[in-house]
Amino acid sequence: MTPPPFPVVRLKPKGPARALRHGFPWVYDNELVTDRRTQALAPGTIAVLQDNARTPLATVAVNPASRIIARVLDPVPETRIDADWIAARLTRALALRARLFPTRFYRLVHAEADGLPGVVIDRFGDVAVVQPNAAWAEAKLDALTAALRRVTGVKTVLKNASGRARALEGLDDAPACLAGFAPDGPVPVEMNGATYMADLQGGQKTGLFYDQRPNHAFAARLADGARVLDVFSHVGGFALAALAGGADHALAVDGSAAALELARAGAARMGATDRLETRRQDAFAALGELGREGARFGLVICDPPAFAPNKAARAAGLRAYEKLARLAAPLVAAGGGLVLCSCSHAADLAAFRGACVRGIDKAGRAGPLVHTGLAGPDHPMHPQLAESGYLKALVFALS
Numbered sequence: 001m002t003p004p005p006f007p008v009v010r011l012k013p014k015g016p017a018r019a020l021r022h023g024f025p026w027v028y029d030n031e032l033v034t035d036r037r038t039q040a041l042a043p044g045t046i047a048v049l050q051d052n053a054r055t056p057l058a059t060v061a062v063n064p065a066s067r068i069i070a071r072v073l074d075p076v077p078e079t080r081i082d083a084d085w086i087a088a089r090l091t092r093a094l095a096l097r098a099r100l101f102p103t104r105f106y107r108l109v110h111a112e113a114d115g116l117p118g119v120v121i122d123r124f125g126d127v128a129v130v131q132p133n134a135a136w137a138e139a140k141l142d143a144l145t146a147a148l149r150r151v152t153g154v155k156t157v158l159k160n161a162s163g164r165a166r167a168l169e170g171l172d173d174a175p176a177c178l179a180g181f182a183p184d185g186p187v188p189v190e191m192n193g194a195t196y197m198a199d200l201q202g203g204q205k206t207g208l209f210y211d212q213r214p215n216h217a218f219a220a221r222l223a224d225g226a227r228v229l230d231v232f233s234h235v236g237g238f239a240l241a242a243l244a245g246g247a248d249h250a251l252a253v254d255g256s257a258a259a260l261e262l263a264r265a266g267a268a269r270m271g272a273t274d275r276l277e278t279r280r281q282d283a284f285a286a287l288g289e290l291g292r293e294g295a296r297f298g299l300v301i302c303d304p305p306a307f308a309p310n311k312a313a314r315a316a317g318l319r320a321y322e323k324l325a326r327l328a329a330p331l332v333a334a335g336g337g338l339v340l341c342s343c344s345h346a347a348d349l350a351a352f353r354g355a356c357v358r359g360i361d362k363a364g365r366a367g368p369l370v371h372t373g374l375a376g377p378d379h380p381m382h383p384q385l386a387e388s389g390y391l392k393a394l395v396f397a398l399s
Contacts, residue, residue: 001138007047007076009038009056009062009070016098017051020058020072023384025112027060027070040063043170044139061117061136065170070116071134080269081140087147089115089143094151097123101379105189107210107378108152113388114380118165121148122196122206124187127156129206130178133165145178156180160206164309175201186262188269192217193244195269196235197262203395204234204259211375212237215341215393218371220245222337222395226298229253230288231283236263236276236341238301252275253286258268288328298331299359302310308344309367316357318345325359329398332365345390351393360396367398 012360013033018048041047041101043063049070056077060070064199073081093114097106102289103227108128109121118134122307128148131139145157157179161172186197188349191213198207216238230239233252240263242250252263267276279286283304302324309315325340332338338360342352349372351381384389 001357006059007037007041007045007049007062008050009033009041009051011057013052015052017057019340019384020187022292023382025072025073025117025382025385026068027071027245029067030062030076032069034064034069041166042139043135044137045134046073046081051160061134063104063135063169064166065134067150071112071136073117073136081136083143083147083150083206086116086140086144087151090147090151094256096380097201097378103190103389105210106190108381111382111388112385113382117171119144119208122208122210123152124189124200124207126154127158127183127187127200128152128154129158129160129200131160131163131166131206132171133169133306135169135171138171141178148281148343149179154180156182158182158200163205186264186265190218192241194236194240195266196237196240197265197269198235199258199262202258203262208235209237210212211343211379211391212341212393213376213378215373216241218373218393218395219299219337220337222299223247225252226336227251227296229295229297229300231287231300231302231328232304233263233278234259234303237261237303239263239273239276240266240298242301243267243270243275249275249277251279251297253279253283255279255280255282255323261313284323284327287324287331291327291330295332296336298333298336299339300328300336301341303339303341306344307342308347311346314344314346314351316350317347321347321352321355322359322362323362325356326363327359329360329363329365331394334399336398337370338367338398341393342389343391345387348386349392353394356396360398365398367396370397371395 059079061075120131159176200207220241224246228242228250239250239252307320375391
Protein backbone atom coordinates (compact mmCIF):
# COMPACT_ATOMS: atom_id res chain seq x y z
CA MET A 1 0.00 0.00 0.00
CA THR A 2 1.33 3.42 -0.92
CA PRO A 3 1.72 5.59 2.19
CA PRO A 4 -0.32 8.78 2.29
CA PRO A 5 1.47 11.94 1.14
CA PHE A 6 3.25 13.99 3.76
CA PRO A 7 1.53 17.17 4.90
CA VAL A 8 3.42 20.29 3.86
CA VAL A 9 4.31 23.29 6.04
CA ARG A 10 5.94 26.39 4.64
CA LEU A 11 8.27 29.09 5.90
CA LYS A 12 7.30 32.74 5.73
CA PRO A 13 9.24 34.91 3.23
CA LYS A 14 11.78 35.91 5.89
CA GLY A 15 11.89 32.47 7.50
CA PRO A 16 15.20 30.87 8.53
CA ALA A 17 15.79 28.82 5.35
CA ARG A 18 19.53 29.58 5.28
CA ALA A 19 19.99 28.62 8.95
CA LEU A 20 18.02 25.42 8.43
CA ARG A 21 20.18 24.46 5.45
CA HIS A 22 23.22 24.89 7.70
CA GLY A 23 21.82 22.62 10.38
CA PHE A 24 19.70 24.75 12.70
CA PRO A 25 17.05 22.32 13.99
CA TRP A 26 14.07 24.50 15.02
CA VAL A 27 11.37 26.62 13.43
CA TYR A 28 9.48 29.01 15.70
CA ASP A 29 5.77 29.67 15.36
CA ASN A 30 6.29 33.21 14.02
CA GLU A 31 8.50 31.87 11.20
CA LEU A 32 5.97 29.46 9.70
CA VAL A 33 2.84 30.06 7.68
CA THR A 34 0.20 28.98 10.19
CA ASP A 35 -2.95 28.70 8.09
CA ARG A 36 -5.96 26.62 9.12
CA ARG A 37 -4.49 23.49 7.57
CA THR A 38 -1.27 23.79 9.57
CA GLN A 39 -3.09 24.69 12.78
CA ALA A 40 -5.29 21.59 12.35
CA LEU A 41 -2.30 19.20 12.33
CA ALA A 42 -2.15 16.91 15.35
CA PRO A 43 0.82 17.55 17.66
CA GLY A 44 3.71 15.36 16.51
CA THR A 45 2.63 15.15 12.88
CA ILE A 46 5.46 14.32 10.48
CA ALA A 47 5.54 16.77 7.58
CA VAL A 48 7.70 18.20 4.82
CA LEU A 49 9.06 21.69 5.42
CA GLN A 50 9.31 23.97 2.40
CA ASP A 51 10.91 27.35 2.02
CA ASN A 52 8.89 30.31 0.76
CA ALA A 53 9.61 29.29 -2.86
CA ARG A 54 8.08 25.85 -2.15
CA THR A 55 11.44 24.10 -2.30
CA PRO A 56 11.50 21.12 0.13
CA LEU A 57 13.99 21.56 2.95
CA ALA A 58 13.55 18.70 5.42
CA THR A 59 11.31 16.22 7.16
CA VAL A 60 10.01 17.83 10.33
CA ALA A 61 7.79 17.11 13.31
CA VAL A 62 5.07 19.73 13.74
CA ASN A 63 3.37 20.82 16.95
CA PRO A 64 0.99 23.77 16.46
CA ALA A 65 0.65 24.04 20.25
CA SER A 66 4.35 24.73 20.80
CA ARG A 67 6.49 27.84 20.42
CA ILE A 68 8.89 25.53 18.56
CA ILE A 69 6.33 24.66 15.91
CA ALA A 70 8.62 22.44 13.82
CA ARG A 71 11.67 20.35 14.68
CA VAL A 72 13.93 19.01 11.95
CA LEU A 73 14.08 15.22 12.09
CA ASP A 74 15.89 14.53 8.82
CA PRO A 75 17.41 16.84 6.17
CA VAL A 76 15.97 14.55 3.48
CA PRO A 77 12.33 15.46 2.71
CA GLU A 78 9.69 12.72 2.95
CA THR A 79 11.81 10.46 5.16
CA ARG A 80 9.81 7.71 6.82
CA ILE A 81 10.13 8.14 10.59
CA ASP A 82 9.72 4.67 12.05
CA ALA A 83 11.45 2.22 14.39
CA ASP A 84 14.22 1.57 11.85
CA TRP A 85 14.94 5.29 11.46
CA ILE A 86 15.05 5.69 15.25
CA ALA A 87 17.24 2.58 15.58
CA ALA A 88 19.83 4.03 13.21
CA ARG A 89 20.24 7.08 15.42
CA LEU A 90 20.32 5.03 18.58
CA THR A 91 23.02 2.81 17.06
CA ARG A 92 25.18 5.85 16.34
CA ALA A 93 24.64 7.26 19.83
CA LEU A 94 25.42 3.91 21.45
CA ALA A 95 28.66 3.48 19.46
CA LEU A 96 29.94 6.82 20.79
CA ARG A 97 29.11 6.02 24.43
CA ALA A 98 30.58 2.53 24.17
CA ARG A 99 33.93 4.10 23.23
CA LEU A 100 33.74 6.68 26.02
CA PHE A 101 32.57 4.69 29.04
CA PRO A 102 33.64 1.30 30.41
CA THR A 103 30.26 0.64 32.04
CA ARG A 104 26.71 1.04 30.73
CA PHE A 105 25.80 4.06 32.82
CA TYR A 106 25.55 7.27 30.80
CA ARG A 107 23.28 9.58 28.85
CA LEU A 108 22.56 7.60 25.72
CA VAL A 109 20.63 10.28 23.82
CA HIS A 110 21.01 14.03 24.26
CA ALA A 111 18.14 15.27 22.12
CA GLU A 112 19.02 17.32 19.00
CA ALA A 113 22.76 16.66 19.37
CA ASP A 114 22.11 12.94 18.85
CA GLY A 115 19.61 13.42 16.04
CA LEU A 116 16.49 12.74 18.12
CA PRO A 117 15.00 16.20 18.81
CA GLY A 118 13.47 16.63 22.24
CA VAL A 119 14.38 13.09 23.35
CA VAL A 120 16.53 12.39 26.40
CA ILE A 121 17.52 8.84 27.33
CA ASP A 122 19.66 7.97 30.35
CA ARG A 123 20.93 4.41 30.71
CA PHE A 124 21.38 2.61 34.00
CA GLY A 125 22.72 -0.80 33.02
CA ASP A 126 19.74 -2.84 31.86
CA VAL A 127 17.31 0.00 32.52
CA ALA A 128 16.72 3.02 30.28
CA VAL A 129 14.80 6.12 31.38
CA VAL A 130 13.25 8.06 28.50
CA GLN A 131 12.09 11.67 28.57
CA PRO A 132 10.03 12.24 25.41
CA ASN A 133 10.01 16.03 25.62
CA ALA A 134 8.59 16.64 22.14
CA ALA A 135 5.17 15.74 20.80
CA TRP A 136 6.54 13.63 17.93
CA ALA A 137 8.44 11.41 20.38
CA GLU A 138 5.32 10.97 22.50
CA ALA A 139 3.38 9.97 19.37
CA LYS A 140 6.15 7.52 18.35
CA LEU A 141 6.76 6.18 21.85
CA ASP A 142 6.02 2.55 20.93
CA ALA A 143 8.48 2.69 18.02
CA LEU A 144 11.06 4.43 20.20
CA THR A 145 10.72 1.79 22.92
CA ALA A 146 11.00 -1.09 20.44
CA ALA A 147 14.07 0.42 18.77
CA LEU A 148 15.70 1.14 22.12
CA ARG A 149 15.33 -2.45 23.30
CA ARG A 150 16.52 -3.84 19.98
CA VAL A 151 19.64 -1.66 19.74
CA THR A 152 20.79 -1.65 23.38
CA GLY A 153 19.35 -4.86 24.81
CA VAL A 154 17.94 -3.07 27.85
CA LYS A 155 15.25 -5.06 29.63
CA THR A 156 13.32 -2.19 31.23
CA VAL A 157 12.25 1.12 29.74
CA LEU A 158 10.76 3.78 31.99
CA LYS A 159 9.10 7.00 30.88
CA ASN A 160 9.84 10.11 32.90
CA ALA A 161 7.24 12.80 32.22
CA SER A 162 8.43 15.54 34.56
CA GLY A 163 9.90 18.86 33.59
CA ARG A 164 9.11 22.17 32.02
CA ALA A 165 9.84 21.01 28.45
CA ARG A 166 6.87 18.64 28.27
CA ALA A 167 4.52 21.30 29.59
CA LEU A 168 5.68 23.66 26.83
CA GLU A 169 4.79 20.96 24.31
CA GLY A 170 1.33 20.48 25.81
CA LEU A 171 2.17 16.96 27.03
CA ASP A 172 1.07 15.18 30.20
CA ASP A 173 3.13 14.58 33.33
CA ALA A 174 2.23 10.90 33.79
CA PRO A 175 5.21 8.52 34.20
CA ALA A 176 4.98 4.94 32.95
CA CYS A 177 6.81 1.64 32.69
CA LEU A 178 6.96 1.05 28.93
CA ALA A 179 8.71 -2.32 28.98
CA GLY A 180 9.96 -4.83 31.56
CA PHE A 181 9.65 -4.26 35.27
CA ALA A 182 10.48 -1.12 37.22
CA PRO A 183 13.28 -1.47 39.81
CA ASP A 184 11.98 -2.05 43.33
CA GLY A 185 14.42 0.47 44.81
CA PRO A 186 17.23 2.91 44.01
CA VAL A 187 19.88 1.71 41.56
CA PRO A 188 23.57 1.99 42.56
CA VAL A 189 25.75 3.85 40.04
CA GLU A 190 29.54 4.02 40.34
CA MET A 191 31.28 7.13 39.03
CA ASN A 192 34.68 8.60 39.86
CA GLY A 193 35.17 6.07 42.65
CA ALA A 194 31.93 7.12 44.37
CA THR A 195 28.65 5.23 44.58
CA TYR A 196 25.41 7.10 43.91
CA MET A 197 21.92 5.81 44.55
CA ALA A 198 19.61 6.76 41.67
CA ASP A 199 15.85 6.78 42.22
CA LEU A 200 14.69 6.15 38.65
CA GLN A 201 11.01 6.70 39.39
CA GLY A 202 10.68 9.22 42.19
CA GLY A 203 13.90 11.21 41.84
CA GLN A 204 14.61 14.43 39.95
CA LYS A 205 14.65 14.14 36.15
CA THR A 206 15.82 10.62 35.27
CA GLY A 207 17.25 9.95 38.73
CA LEU A 208 20.86 11.11 38.40
CA PHE A 209 22.77 13.93 36.75
CA TYR A 210 25.41 12.33 34.53
CA ASP A 211 26.37 15.69 33.03
CA GLN A 212 28.53 16.70 36.03
CA ARG A 213 30.69 13.58 35.93
CA PRO A 214 33.92 15.29 34.70
CA ASN A 215 33.38 18.27 37.01
CA HIS A 216 32.92 15.93 39.99
CA ALA A 217 36.23 14.33 39.03
CA PHE A 218 38.08 17.67 38.84
CA ALA A 219 36.70 18.86 42.17
CA ALA A 220 37.66 15.55 43.79
CA ARG A 221 41.29 16.27 42.91
CA LEU A 222 41.09 19.33 45.17
CA ALA A 223 39.42 17.50 48.03
CA ASP A 224 42.16 15.27 49.43
CA GLY A 225 42.46 15.97 53.17
CA ALA A 226 39.93 18.82 53.03
CA ARG A 227 36.66 19.68 54.70
CA VAL A 228 34.12 20.03 51.89
CA LEU A 229 30.81 21.88 51.62
CA ASP A 230 28.45 20.74 48.85
CA VAL A 231 25.42 23.04 48.52
CA PHE A 232 22.45 21.95 46.38
CA SER A 233 23.93 18.50 46.83
CA HIS A 234 20.97 16.48 45.49
CA VAL A 235 21.99 12.80 46.02
CA GLY A 236 25.51 13.77 47.09
CA GLY A 237 26.94 14.66 43.66
CA PHE A 238 30.10 16.58 44.56
CA ALA A 239 30.17 15.47 48.21
CA LEU A 240 30.49 11.75 47.48
CA ALA A 241 33.05 12.38 44.72
CA ALA A 242 35.07 14.44 47.22
CA LEU A 243 34.92 11.65 49.79
CA ALA A 244 36.12 9.20 47.13
CA GLY A 245 38.94 11.67 46.44
CA GLY A 246 40.11 11.60 50.05
CA ALA A 247 38.17 14.41 51.73
CA ASP A 248 38.27 14.24 55.53
CA HIS A 249 34.64 15.34 55.85
CA ALA A 250 31.82 16.52 53.58
CA LEU A 251 28.71 18.47 54.49
CA ALA A 252 25.89 18.00 51.96
CA VAL A 253 23.16 20.65 52.00
CA ASP A 254 19.88 20.23 50.15
CA GLY A 255 16.23 21.06 50.59
CA SER A 256 15.06 17.51 49.79
CA ALA A 257 15.00 14.95 52.59
CA ALA A 258 14.63 12.14 50.04
CA ALA A 259 17.71 13.27 48.11
CA LEU A 260 19.81 13.48 51.28
CA GLU A 261 18.67 10.01 52.30
CA LEU A 262 20.00 8.72 48.98
CA ALA A 263 23.26 10.59 49.60
CA ARG A 264 23.64 8.85 52.95
CA ALA A 265 22.88 5.48 51.33
CA GLY A 266 25.60 6.12 48.77
CA ALA A 267 28.09 7.03 51.49
CA ALA A 268 27.20 3.84 53.35
CA ARG A 269 27.95 1.74 50.27
CA MET A 270 31.32 3.51 50.04
CA GLY A 271 32.13 2.89 53.70
CA ALA A 272 32.14 6.65 54.26
CA THR A 273 29.15 7.10 56.55
CA ASP A 274 31.22 8.67 59.30
CA ARG A 275 32.66 11.28 56.91
CA LEU A 276 29.37 12.53 55.44
CA GLU A 277 27.13 14.99 57.25
CA THR A 278 23.82 16.10 55.76
CA ARG A 279 21.82 19.23 56.41
CA ARG A 280 18.29 19.76 55.11
CA GLN A 281 17.92 23.49 54.63
CA ASP A 282 17.40 26.21 52.04
CA ALA A 283 20.77 26.73 50.40
CA PHE A 284 20.94 30.50 50.80
CA ALA A 285 19.86 30.24 54.44
CA ALA A 286 22.49 27.57 55.09
CA LEU A 287 25.25 29.66 53.51
CA GLY A 288 24.24 32.64 55.63
CA GLU A 289 24.21 30.63 58.85
CA LEU A 290 27.56 28.99 58.12
CA GLY A 291 29.03 32.43 57.43
CA ARG A 292 27.78 33.81 60.74
CA GLU A 293 29.19 30.74 62.50
CA GLY A 294 32.61 31.45 61.00
CA ALA A 295 32.74 28.04 59.30
CA ARG A 296 35.59 27.44 56.84
CA PHE A 297 36.09 24.70 54.26
CA GLY A 298 38.95 23.71 52.01
CA LEU A 299 36.50 23.24 49.13
CA VAL A 300 33.04 24.77 48.63
CA ILE A 301 30.75 23.74 45.79
CA CYS A 302 27.43 25.32 44.75
CA ASP A 303 25.52 23.45 42.04
CA PRO A 304 22.04 25.02 41.96
CA PRO A 305 19.08 24.37 39.68
CA ALA A 306 18.64 26.70 36.73
CA PHE A 307 18.20 30.24 38.03
CA ALA A 308 17.77 31.51 34.44
CA PRO A 309 15.73 28.86 32.59
CA ASN A 310 14.68 31.33 29.87
CA LYS A 311 15.52 34.79 28.54
CA ALA A 312 12.87 36.47 30.69
CA ALA A 313 14.56 35.14 33.84
CA ARG A 314 18.12 35.95 32.75
CA ALA A 315 18.65 39.19 34.72
CA ALA A 316 17.16 37.81 37.93
CA GLY A 317 19.09 34.58 37.47
CA LEU A 318 22.42 36.37 37.13
CA ARG A 319 21.69 38.32 40.31
CA ALA A 320 21.02 35.00 42.08
CA TYR A 321 24.33 33.55 40.85
CA GLU A 322 26.13 36.69 42.07
CA LYS A 323 24.47 36.39 45.48
CA LEU A 324 25.42 32.73 45.68
CA ALA A 325 29.08 33.54 44.99
CA ARG A 326 29.01 36.37 47.53
CA LEU A 327 27.69 34.07 50.27
CA ALA A 328 29.90 31.09 49.38
CA ALA A 329 33.26 32.83 48.96
CA PRO A 330 33.72 33.79 52.66
CA LEU A 331 33.36 30.11 53.60
CA VAL A 332 36.46 29.11 51.63
CA ALA A 333 39.62 28.81 53.70
CA ALA A 334 42.68 30.68 52.41
CA GLY A 335 44.15 28.70 49.55
CA GLY A 336 40.94 26.69 49.15
CA GLY A 337 38.74 26.08 46.14
CA LEU A 338 35.34 27.46 45.16
CA VAL A 339 33.28 25.63 42.53
CA LEU A 340 30.29 27.50 41.08
CA CYS A 341 27.96 25.85 38.59
CA SER A 342 25.12 26.88 36.31
CA CYS A 343 22.76 24.78 34.20
CA SER A 344 20.96 27.84 32.79
CA HIS A 345 21.19 27.95 29.01
CA ALA A 346 19.82 31.51 29.00
CA ALA A 347 22.92 32.73 30.87
CA ASP A 348 25.96 32.07 28.69
CA LEU A 349 29.44 31.36 30.01
CA ALA A 350 30.66 34.97 29.87
CA ALA A 351 27.61 36.31 31.71
CA PHE A 352 27.76 33.57 34.34
CA ARG A 353 31.49 34.10 34.89
CA GLY A 354 30.93 37.83 35.28
CA ALA A 355 28.22 37.29 37.92
CA CYS A 356 30.47 34.92 39.87
CA VAL A 357 33.45 37.29 39.78
CA ARG A 358 31.29 40.17 41.00
CA GLY A 359 29.99 38.07 43.88
CA ILE A 360 33.46 36.94 44.91
CA ASP A 361 34.70 40.53 44.78
CA LYS A 362 31.79 41.81 46.89
CA ALA A 363 32.69 39.16 49.47
CA GLY A 364 36.17 40.68 49.70
CA ARG A 365 37.86 37.62 48.21
CA ALA A 366 39.99 37.13 45.12
CA GLY A 367 41.78 34.42 43.23
CA PRO A 368 42.35 33.01 39.77
CA LEU A 369 39.93 30.95 37.74
CA VAL A 370 41.80 27.66 37.45
CA HIS A 371 39.31 25.53 35.54
CA THR A 372 36.23 25.90 33.37
CA GLY A 373 34.17 22.75 32.97
CA LEU A 374 31.26 21.82 30.72
CA ALA A 375 28.98 18.81 30.51
CA GLY A 376 30.47 15.39 29.92
CA PRO A 377 30.87 13.91 26.42
CA ASP A 378 27.65 11.92 26.78
CA HIS A 379 25.94 15.34 26.67
CA PRO A 380 27.22 16.53 23.29
CA MET A 381 26.47 20.04 21.99
CA HIS A 382 24.55 20.58 18.78
CA PRO A 383 26.89 22.97 16.91
CA GLN A 384 23.99 25.15 15.72
CA LEU A 385 22.04 25.16 18.98
CA ALA A 386 23.52 27.19 21.82
CA GLU A 387 20.86 25.87 24.21
CA SER A 388 22.48 22.43 24.13
CA GLY A 389 25.60 23.84 25.83
CA TYR A 390 23.84 24.67 29.06
CA LEU A 391 26.22 23.47 31.81
CA LYS A 392 29.08 25.57 33.16
CA ALA A 393 31.38 24.85 36.13
CA LEU A 394 33.93 27.44 37.29
CA VAL A 395 36.68 26.55 39.76
CA PHE A 396 38.42 29.41 41.60
CA ALA A 397 41.45 29.18 43.90
CA LEU A 398 40.84 31.85 46.55
CA SER A 399 43.63 33.54 48.48
